[in-house]
Amino acid sequence: MTSSCTCCGACCATYRVVFSLDETDQMLDAGVPAELTLKLNSEFCCMCGTDTKPQRCVALVGQVGKSVSCSIYARRPSPCRAFAPEAAGGHGDIACGNARRQHGLAPLAGSYDAVPFA
Ligand code: SF4
Ligand code: SF4
DSSP states (O other): OOHHHHTOOOGGGTSOOEEEGGGBTTTSTTOBOGGGEEEOSSSEEEETTSSSSSOOOTTEEEETTTEEEETTGGGOOHHHHHSSGGGGGTBOOHHHHHHHHHTTOOOOBTOTTOOOOO
């Protein structure tokens, strides 16, 4: 996680993280640990904890908005790798900003166009 993210973690406790079963370590060396996933159908699974309310990925360690880390960072699934690509530079996007707002955090710079959740 980037410095902006290690004191946040809001997205990991806001969105359902869905990806192909092909990304798990049952199909791929050093893939996402299958024991931390929930099979949704014959093609897809999600990170455990992201399919229930309140949402919080089981791989997230720490306190949202304070200090967090991903316990499977090197093996995290593709949605996590693709999320808010500019957050590394301290620039969020709509999804990042909305996640942060849900957890009482101000959007990062660049998230000015974030809209409230319906
Ligand atoms: S919500 Fe944005 S700033 Fe927070 S952890 Fe996710 S990408 Fe990083
Ligand atoms: S796998 Fe890691 S980066 Fe992805 S949602 Fe879970 S804690 Fe966050």
